Amino acid sequence: MSTTVQQTPASDVPALATTVVTSWKAPIAFAAFTLIALLLAVFAPREGETGFRLSEAKDVIQITTITTPAMPTLWVVIVLLALATAYSVFIVASKRRVPLWLIVVFAVLFMVGFLTWAAAGATIPVVGLLFGSLSLAVPLIFGSLSGVLSERVGVINIAIEGQLLAGAFTAAVVASITGQPIAGLFAAMVAGMLVSFVLAAFSIKYFVDQVIVGVVLNVLVLGLTSFFYSQVLVPNAAQLNTPPRFDRLPIPVLSEIPIIGPVLFRQTLVVYLMYVAVALVYIGLFHTKWGLRLRAVGEHPQAADTVGIKVNRTRFWNVALAGAIAGLGGTFFTIGSGIAFNKEMTAGAGFIALAAVIFGQWDPIKATFAALLFGFASNLQNTLAVIGSPVPSEFMLMLPYVVTIFAVAGLVGKVRGPAAAGKPYIKS
């Protein structure tokens, strides 16, 4: 039997045919939130007007407070939410993906509706709300930068919580003794790095499971700091636990921009360092030799080894650096806010930072935005408690964690972390 073959150029490789895996997650979530808004409007209507204050008393440029009647605004929002939901159903039904902008628009709309309802008869200080969000996000951002670096180089860093706490503790003590917050800052970085050394040594040199080392480290740091707090800091609070705080440093001109200025440019040194850190980590990771090697080691350590990169040394020092960054974030709790050290004062911020790493897809910029979102959720709860919202405060306390769970759960399976994260590199 003769068989001949059609000749076609051998080099062109057609892409695989694809189909869209339709996901009804977004329309279902949209419908649920629209329903929540509807239920609020029907069963818990609130009278009065809601104000959104957009500038502070001391601002040079004053913007008038926007006032809106609560219920009509909520009804308008509900209609818009319903429209967005219908549009998302249409998109998914026609086998397309729900675009990111629609999700963002929906979330903003829902927030506006919810705030109008919750603050009926009162005024929401928008600048204060955003300022507080940024502040609360600072340790989360440092923590997530630490997580991004560490995981990109191939070591899972569960110990962010411990690094933050060690940083907070050391910063308080050193700054109290020296009277210099800047000294506390450096001490905190060293403390975070020391925690990282333990993580690095056990996971890189002795191949201990990285998650277990991380968890153990968190417990260890928590125990140590609590012990020293009650045995040493409490009896000598005046000498050892009265940290000076960083002063606010308004940046001339920039700080006078309406809304943005007071939020971004009337902050302390720690926050400005955070801006620099995000930019440096981003440029470093994606545009320098250091970052290229770091990512290579975290993706395919063997390949890195065959081109002469020392895998374990690279991992060790970058994990140490990650610890220093997290330690720096820990200063926010004490010298960054002028508060004395207290037991367990990080209260799970390290774990939320870890969630921000995953939510931010191991990208420093995206992780920063994720951390800001979590910071916003935390501060929203504070603000609503202050203006007297009808939602029970215990319920509001859940908010940041609920946001975390939904954010991470919605992404699991869609994003891929560094291929070799969590795997020790063992050479025979």
Add this chain to the structure above:
Amino acid sequence: MKLELRGITKRFGSLVANDHIDLTVEAGEIHCLLGENGAGKSTLMNVLYGLYQADEGEVLLDDEVQHFAGPGDAMAAGIGMVHQHFMLIPVFTVAENVMLGHESTKAGGILDLASARAKVREISDRFGFDVDPDALVDDLPVGVQQRVEIIKALSRDARVLVFDEPTAVLTPQETDELMGIMRQLKESGTSIVFITHKLREVREVADRITVIRLGKVVGEASPTASNAELASLMVGRAVELTVHKDEPNLGEAALVVEGLTVIDPIGQLVVNDVSFTVRRGEILAVAGVQGNGQTELTEALLGLQPRITGSIAIDGIELSSASPRRILDAGVGFVPEDRNEDGLVGEFTITENLMLDRSNGAPFVRAGNIQRAALEQFAREKVSEFDVRTQGIDSKVRQLSGGNQQKVVLARELSRDLRLLVAAQPTRGVDVGSIEFIHKRIVETRDSGVPVVVVSTELDEVAALADRIMVMYRGRIVGIVPGDTPREVLGLMMAGEVPTEGAAA
């Protein structure tokens, strides 16, 4: 550059992987290192490349003794390596991969990507590679990825280039092109060490051949030696290279697959509208380059793929939405592609592995208790029937050689009453002696009237076993052709070219 290895010995615990190996590669020569899987070829090359430290012996380049503490030293001395499993970072671009480890930077430590791109283009043009420096390695076909590996080595001015089993992942056409590239490199004065166990390739391209068996050099051969001579040198005894196989005794259609489509998590149709039929007493071999949907096809047959459409029926029973348990109970035997991943539990004994898929009732389990006596008797029978070389039925499977592990898998699957046998890469990582045995058992299974689907990327295996050959490319069937189709035609089909006539068989 002249490369000389003198008395290289490398031990892993009590195992001597290399036993006083001497090897000389002259400048501008293609030197083949021929040996079975596990003969110690890759270990030797890893010693040369500085990845392992030799226990004894020395490496000489142009008659000077070298001391390599790591791959960096080896590269600096002019040794380049194209690894069997590519040492490329999938999420990096070609340029980034090529520059990694010897990056040039601009002010402030910023990567100089422009110069890396230029370097890739320059080498790519010199050899006619046609590689885009900005393409993501993950998106490139394996043949092109291999060229990236070659570019990577050449960009460091390698003058000795080691190719470790380079053709395992290539289509026959790509293999021919690679041979061309090797000759071209040789012309330009590069010394080449070519590691392989494929006889055809050795005879085609080698200037000299060194054969390694069980960690020792067992002889040199000239490229004019016959296949049988080379094979017996490699295995240490005369081997039958062809499987004896009678004409198939065809029964009625048993496995009928209609319009089967498998969708992966990101929406790609990894198996795209595939229809075929296998009759009783017939072997259908699925040929194709690795990664063209064969893995997903076999997994779909076993109910392991969550998103499938279309129909799979065995003896008229629809099984496309059945669970793996139901499919196994329906009489499907499965030899998975990666036995260590899917076929065996390494830390379990041979006995335990033999009952892995039968823990739900008689004869091995009664009232939740394992019937040890019955099980051990069964294990002893199977170990002798399938010639599993082991110290006893209580040995851990991890300690067995690849060939013996595969025999354990085969023993388990063939000891049930089968209505279909699916064998994916049945002889991958298996020594030549065991290959003979496994092929015989597969043919016997066919002769007992069971329909058999064999998936293989090795054309030799496809040719040896198939009654009909189905070639897959990019998730689709290119064609189903008779078992005696010439390899050139199969090779073109594996690259996606549809045969214009004679497709019906």
